[in-house]
Amino acid sequence: MKEIPKKYDHRSVEEQWRRQWEESGLYRWDPERPRDESFVVDSPPLTVSGSLHVGHAFSYTHQDLLVRYRRMQGLNIAYPMGWDDNGLPTERRVQNVFGVRPNPKLPYDPAWRPRRDKKKDEGVEEISRLNFVEACSVLTEGDEEAFAESWRQLGLSVDWALSYATIDPHCRRISQLSFLDLFRKGKVYQSFAPTMWDVDLRTAVAQAEVEDRDRKGAFHDLRFAVDGGGEVVISTTRPELLGACIAVVAHPDDGRYSDFFGKTAVTPLFHSPVPILPAEHADPEKGTGILMVCTFGDVMDVEYWKRSGMAHKQLVGADGRMMEVDYGSSPFGSREPELARRSWADLAGLTVVQARRKIVEMLAAPDSAVGGGGPAMVGEPKPTEHAVKFYEKGDRPLEFLPTRQWFIRILDAKQELIAQGRKIAWHPPHMRTRYEHWVEGLNQDWCVSRQRYSGVPFPIWYPLDDQGAPDYEHPLVAAGESLPLDPLSEPPPGYSEAQRDQPGGFSGDPDVMDTWATSSLTPQIISGWPDDPERHAKLFPMDLRPQSHEIIRTWAFYTIVKAWMHEGQIPWRHVTISGWVVDPDRKKMSKSKGNVLTPGKIFEEYSADAYRYWAARNRFGTDTVFDTQVVKVGKRLSVKLFNASRFVLMQLDRVGADYARVPVEDIASPLDLSFVSELRTLVARASEAFESFDYAMPLQSSEELFWQFCDDFLELVKVRSYSEEDTPERRSATATLHLGLETFIRLFAPFLPYVTEEIWSWRFARGEGPSASVHRASWPSVEETVSVVEPEQRESFAVASDLLRQIRGAKTREKRSLRWPVAALQVSGPEEARAALDPVLDDVLRAGVAEEATIEIVDGPAPVEGRFAVEASLAEEPSS
RNA sequence: AGGCGCUUAGCUCAGCUGGUUAGAGCGCUACCUUCACACGGUAGAGGUCAGCGGUUCGAGUCCGCUAGCGCCUACCA
Numbered sequence: 010m011k012e013i014p015k016k017y018d019h020r021s022v023e024e025q026w027r028r029q030w031e032e033s034g035l036y037r038w039d040p041e042r043p044r045d046e047s048f049v050v051d052s053p054p055l056t057v058s059g060s061l062h063v064g065h066a067f068s069y070t071h072q073d074l075l076v077r078y079r080r081m082q083g084l085n086i087a088y089p090m091g092w093d094d095n096g097l098p099t100e101r102r103v104q105n106v107f108g109v110r111p112n113p114k115l116p117y118d119p120a121w122r123p124r125r126d127k128k129k130d131e132g133v134e135e136i137s138r139l140n141f142v143e144a145c146s147v148l149t150e151g152d153e154e155a156f157a158e159s160w161r162q163l164g165l166s167v168d169w170a171l172s173y174a175t176i177d178p179h180c181r182r183i184s185q186l187s188f189l190d191l192f193r194k195g196k197v198y199q200s201f202a203p204t205m206w207d208v209d210l211r212t213a214v215a216q217a218e219v220e221d222r223d224r225k226g227a228f229h230d231l232r233f234a235v236d237g238g239g240e241v242v243i244s245t246t247r248p249e250l251l252g253a254c255i256a257v258v259a260h261p262d263d264g265r266y267s268d269f270f271g272k273t274a275v276t277p278l279f280h281s282p283v284p285i286l287p288a289e290h291a292d293p294e295k296g297t298g299i300l301m302v303c304t305f306g307d308v309m310d311v312e313y314w315k316r317s318g319m320a321h322k323q324l325v326g327a328d329g330r331m332m333e334v335d336y337g338s339s340p341f342g343s344r345e346p347e348l349a350r351r352s353w354a355d356l357a358g359l360t361v362v363q364a365r366r367k368i369v370e371m372l373a374a375p376d377s378a379v380g381g382g383g384p385a386m387v388g389e390p391k392p393t394e395h396a397v398k399f400y401e402k403g404d405r406p407l408e409f410l411p412t413r414q415w416f417i418r419i420l421d422a423k424q425e426l427i428a429q430g431r432k433i434a435w436h437p438p439h440m441r442t443r444y445e446h447w448v449e450g451l452n453q454d455w456c457v458s459r460q461r462y463s464g465v466p467f468p469i470w471y472p473l474d475d476q477g478a479p480d481y482e483h484p485l486v487a488a489g490e491s492l493p494l495d496p497l498s499e500p501p502p503g504y505s506e507a508q509r510d511q512p513g514g515f516s517g518d519p520d521v522m523d524t525w526a527t528s529s530l531t532p533q534i535i536s537g538w539p540d541d542p543e544r545h546a547k548l549f550p551m552d553l554r555p556q557s558h559e560i561i562r563t564w565a566f567y568t569i570v571k572a573w574m575h576e577g578q579i580p581w582r583h584v585t586i587s588g589w590v591v592d593p594d595r596k597k598m599s600k601s602k603g604n605v606l607t608p609g610k611i612f613e614e615y616s617a618d619a620y621r622y623w624a625a626r627n628r629f630g631t632d633t634v635f636d637t638q639v640v641k642v643g644k645r646l647s648v649k650l651f652n653a654s655r656f657v658l659m660q661l662d663r664v665g666a667d668y669a670r671v672p673v674e675d676i677a678s679p680l681d682l683s684f685v686s687e688l689r690t691l692v693a694r695a696s697e698a699f700e701s702f703d704y705a706m707p708l709q710s711s712e713e714l715f716w717q718f719c720d721d722f723l724e725l726v727k728v729r730s731y732s733e734e735d736t737p738e739r740r741s742a743t744a745t746l747h748l749g750l751e752t753f754i755r756l757f758a759p760f761l762p763y764v765t766e767e768i769w770s771w772r773f774a775r776g777e778g779p780s781a782s783v784h785r786a787s788w789p790s791v792e793e794t795v796s797v798v799e800p801e802q803r804e805s806f807a808v809a810s811d812l813l814r815q816i817r818g819a820k821t822r823e824k825r826s827l828r829w830p831v832a833a834l835q836v837s838g839p840e841e842a843r844a845a846l847d848p849v850l851d852d853v854l855r856a857g858v859a860e861e862a863t864i865e866i867v868d869g870p871a872p873v874e875g876r877f878a879v880e881a882s883l884a885e886e887p888s889s
Numbered sequence: 890a891g892g893c894g895c896u897u898a899g900c901u902c903a904g905c906u907g908g909u910u911a912g913a914g915c916g917c918u919a920c921c922u923u924c925a926c927a928c929g930g931u932a933g934a935g936g937u938c939a940g941c942g943g944u945u946c947g948a949g950u951c952c953g954c955u956a957g958c959g960c961c962u963a964c965c966a
Contacts, residue, residue: 017928221965228966245966258966291966300966307965396965442893446962558960591959615928626902626914630894632959636901638915641928648928656925709903713913723925814932821932826921 011771013658017651019616019644023763027161035779036080036166038087040544047087048079049551051532051581052167053564054091054175057149058098061159063620063635066608068587070624072555073165074704075585077759080166081788087548089171089535090160094149095524097210097402100463103144109134111141111462113519116506117498123147138462138521139495145463146176159608164617164762166784173534175527176463181493183534184465184527187571189489190539196418196574197457199481203304203311204456206410207400208329208361212460213414214400215523216453217563219407224397227390228296231372233257233274233283234379241266241274241285242387244296246395248372249331249364250303252279252353253322255314258288259299266299276301277378277385278352278371280345288313305409308452325408331356331364361408413481415467415520416454419570423448429569432579436702437630440558440586447562455570457523464521468494470501477512485515529567532580551581558586558630585702588632611640618761619643625760628705646712647764650757653719654768657750660730661772664743668772671751673797675744677737678729679848680809682800684722684745687714687807688752689797692789695756704759711756718749721810728855752789804845809853811876812836812846816857819881830884831859837869838877846877 030036038047052072055065072088080086104110108127112135121136123144136144153174160167173180191197204213226246233241243257257274259266269285276283283301290309291300302313304321314321320342326332334353343349352371356364371377372386379385397406419426426448435441458467468487471479485501487494496517500506508514533539536548550572556564565584572580611620615637622643627633661668676685691714695707723746730742751773758765762784769783779785802808820829834854836846843866846853854860859881872878 015925017926019928221963224965226965243966247966296966302966309966396963398965437894439893443961446892450962562961628902631902632895634901636915639901642914644928649926652926652929654925659925706903706905709913719926720930817931818933821920824920826923827931828921828923 010662013655013771015655017648017764017767019618019647019763020613022767023162023164023612023617026763026766027164030166030782030784031161031169033778033782035782035784036086036088036168037779038168038171039085040547042085044547046083046085047547047552048076048084049087049535049548049553049581050076050089051535051551051554051568052089052091053556054093054173054528054531055156056093056096056098057152057156058102061156061608062590063608063611064590066159066163066620067590067624067627067633068555068557069160069165070163070621071585071587071629071704072553073163074621074625074759075553075555075699075702076166077762077784078699078704078788080784081755081758081786083787086166086168087171087535088165088167089173090157090165090167090169091172091528091531091534092149092153092156092174093524093528094145094153094174094176095464095527097461097463099145099149100141100461103141103148103463104133106148107144108132109136109141109144111136111138113138113462113497115140117495137498138466139498141462142176142464146174149174149176162612162617163608164621166762171535175524175534176465178493180527180530180534181465182540183530183538184522185468185487185492185494186489186539187530187533187575188467188522188526189486189492190575191417192486194574197415198418199413199415199484201411201413201481203314203409203411204414205398205400205407206327206412207403208325208327208405208408209403210400210461211327213410213412213456213458214403214407215456215525216451217447217455217525217566218401219398220401221396222399223394224406225392226395226397227392229369229372229390230297230387231277231301232378232382232385232387233276233301235269235285236273236275236282239269240378241269241299242297243299243301245301245306246393247303247306247365248368248386249356249361250306250324251276251301251368251372252281252334252349252356253303253305253324254279254281254283254301255304255319255322256283256302256317257285257299258291258302258313259285260291260293261287261289263291263293263298265293275344275379278368279349280343280379281349282342282344307409311409321411323411325361325410327410327412329360329405329408331359331361333357361406412460414456415458415522416456417570417574419455420451420453422570422573423451425573426566426569429573429579433569433581434583436583436585437628440561440584440630443558443561444565447566455523455567457526458520459523460519461521464524465493465527466495466497466521467518468492468496469518470496470504470515471518473510473512473514473516475512477510479516484518525563525567528564529571532568532572533575538575550579552583554581554584556584556586557589559589561586583702586630588627588630590635591632611637615640615644616647616763618647618763621760621762622646622708625704625708629702643761646715647761649719650715650753650761650764651768653715653723654750654754654771656723657746658772661743661747664730664735664739666743666747668747669775671748671793672740672744673748673794675737675740676748676797678741678745678852679800679802679805680722680725680852681741681745682798683803683805683807683809683849684718685748685794685797686799686803688749689791689794692752692756693791696788696790707756708760711753715753715757717810718753721813722749722806724813724856725806725809725849725852729852748794752793754783755786755789758783758786802845802848804841805849808842808845808876809849812853812879813857815875815877815879816853816859816881819879820883823883825883826887828858829887831857831862831881832884833863833865833880833882834859835865835867835880836877837867839871840868842871842876843868 107123115137117137117139228244229248377385470485536545538545623639698706732739774781
């Protein structure tokens with residue numbers, strides 16, 4: 010028999026089991042077993058950048074709790090780990106670390122390798138997109154290993170054989186196959202239209218990645234002359250777009266302006282005639298009630314412009330600077346081309362903010378109004394605060410730029426997508442409301458193309474005409490079997506590489522897909538759709554999608570979109586939403602705020618089990634403050650588990666217990682039956698809670714009964730189990746201790762995988778390899794104890810605990826040690842309590858060191874606290 | 890501006906379909922060097938369950954309103 014260690018050293022124990030689990034393949038998914046014996050998790054691919062913080066470990070712990078419960082139910086677990094290494098954070102780091110920059114025009118160089126040892130004076134090397142993508146992989150591989158190590162420390166029961174990275178060839182293939190499938194189904198289209206654009210990253214972005222930020226701005230009241238006399242004063246926060254004004258509009262019912270409808274206004278500085286028109290979106294309460302429509306200041310402008318069919322005047326360039334425009338040739342219909350040209354000359358090349366400052370000066374100049382009647386701007390700008398759209402990772406406001414982009418048709422599918430959402434169980438349920446809000450509020454199709462490099466390219470080329478102009482209407486589509494491919498390195502079928510970018514030849518699509526276009530396919534990536542239909546059927550739809558709430562509108566939403574478009578399916582049956590870990594000010598913890606705690610230190614000081622305990626105490630959907638105090642409680646629990654187990658097992662060893670077989674039939678003493686009755690209730694409730702994806706309640710209830718087990722039951726049963734003779738009472742005690750401990754260890758196994766495994770290995774483990782693990786042991790069930798009868802007095806254990814506590818209380822008040830004997834005991838209480846006490850009185854007296862005392866038990870009312878009123882007089886002398 | 894969620898002891902949180910005097914842990918105070926455990930144990934103090942109104946024999950629990958906090962969506966001239 011294995012020797013039981015005297016002290017619990019979590020560092021060495023956790024490290025030892027981590028290694029052992031990995032070697033034994035404990036967490037392997039078995040591809041042979043059928044779907045209905047499986048539990049499949051669509052775990053979140055982690056963005057590989059920087060380091061792990063407590064927030065990551067928080068939500069991953071939640072997944073693992075559910076997974077470990079299902080595994081103990083005997084299910085075949087598919088629990089993969091993904092890495093999201095697409096995207097901008099990686100691009101930036103690759104540029105810095107390797108001194109390279111992607112140039113999409115360059116062909117792929119298979120011999121090229123990234124070098125970290127570059128000197129500064131070597132300059133920046135330009136490489137092909139695919140080489141750049143490879144450099145990204147090289148960089149992220151090291152990070153992934155570090156992350157994986159942290160996950161192993163945390164005790165995640167991931168099957169590492171199921172790992173994937175969103176940039177690896179398999180993911181690129183699935184992602185491109187998805188695009189082709191949607192292309193064939195007519196679910197994607199290309200459009201040249203005003204799109205939200207980040208001027209720093211120089212790429213289009215999707216609605217889901219846009220956030221509003223409150224920014225200070227100002228209303229500028231500008232005088233527009235009106236043909237035939239008079240003027241209107243429009244109010245704008247974006248005077249720099251004055252040159253792009255295409256119309257002036259007011260609400261149709263606004264009497265102040267109705268006389269002007271149909272007339273022509275003339276813009277100051279640029280002298281462009283623009284129509285004055287009624288428009289529903291104008292709010293009479295705001296500004297002066299009359300406004301200019303520009304191409305493009307905001308979404309309303311885009312909408313209005315689309316409906317109006319008017320000309321388009323683009324002033325802001327892709328880099329966020331005012332474009333060079335030849336105003337002299339009057340492309341915008343200025344009546345004073347020379348004045349317009351001069352005005353523009355001062356603005357061209359400036360950033361939006363600089364241009365705004367400059368044009369305000371110009372508009373404030375005397376005689377800047379049309380016709381020279383004083384300044385064009387009335388008074389000073391009036392400060393205001395307004396919401397401005399930003400890319401969520403961006404630094405400057407988004408602009409609307411007309412560009413060619415790929416879109417997925419989601420707008421006309423809102424109802425179906427809401428219906429799909431209702432087929433999925435959300436935990437907590439109100440998170441579905443967020444999903445529905447988002448879907449209902451969609452106003453654009455999903456823009457999936459990005460003008461970036463690190464990402465999955467579109468498997469598309471365009472034929473070029475004799476002038477070398479691409480024919481976007483008839484793209485050349487890659488064959489499925491050729492994927493993944495890079496259209497910038499490989500020619501389309503029927504063409505040769507020499508024809509690239511030549512008249513009569515072809516051009517590859519230069520863009521990459523939105524990173525969500527790939528991560529929305531995590532279920533298919535894991536299942537192998539559509540290449541491996543058999544495997545796909547075993548893994549899809551999945552059981553569980555764990556994630557956090559800020560990505561409901563992206564990850565959850567897009568995954569539902571893809572599953573629906575590809576197969577008319579839901580991607581998973583359950584979604585669990587973990588909250589955020591916030592700092593004490595209730596702000597989300599994030600690296601940029603510098604308030605991040607590293608899990609590594611916590612594992613080292615308090616153990617991974619203790620960290621998991623803290624995470625498990627927090628329910629799905631609730632944000633929480635990281636609390637070291639609670640981690641300490643977790644550590645205390647695991648140490649207590651260790652010590653109590655050690656004590657119980659030494660006791661069982663002494664009487665030669667049979668660990669192979671739980672002799673539950675031996676359980677016969679009233680106290681033991683009463684305790685088993687409570688244990689049975691706990692097991693039933695904990696299992697029920699886990700079934701409904703609640704892990705916090707099982708932990709709390711198990712913990713509660715476990716402390717009673719230690720504080721009271723062990724004390725009550727101690728003397729009886731010490732008995733030298735093999736009596737039925739001793740056998741009952743032995744069997745109950747065995748059953749209780751074995752049950753607690755299994756109940757705690759999902760939460761505290763290390764310490765429970767350690768204890769399990771001392772006496773309970775059977776056989777070799779994975780099956781010896783507590784994590785493959787069966788989850789406790791009430792069936793295990795069917796042969797144990799219900800006690801005549803169910804309350805006996807509770808009543809005994811109560812009396813024991815009161816005896817202890819008396820000793821504490823007298824400032825005596827708990828071993829101090831009691832001389833006389835008077836107990837008064839109602840009939841029921843006395844009846845429950847009667848069969849276990851001897852156990853209590855032995856545990857309370859009152860065996861020799863005079864006992865008097867009388868009828869009496871139930872006291873305010875507890876079940877009995879107890880008078881205990883202590884002995885004069887301590888026991889020998 | 891609409892919606893969702895939260896508000897219970899100093900702190901972190903339990904309280905299921907309404908039912909006897911509101912629970913736990915931490916922290917605090919006092920005590921116990923106890924033969925599994927000082928990475929311990931025992932006991933104690935501490936709450937008008939955010940506020941107001943309603944339903945009910947009975948409300949922390951159900952309904953309405955108000956306030957504060959957090960989030961989602963919208964507003965962007």
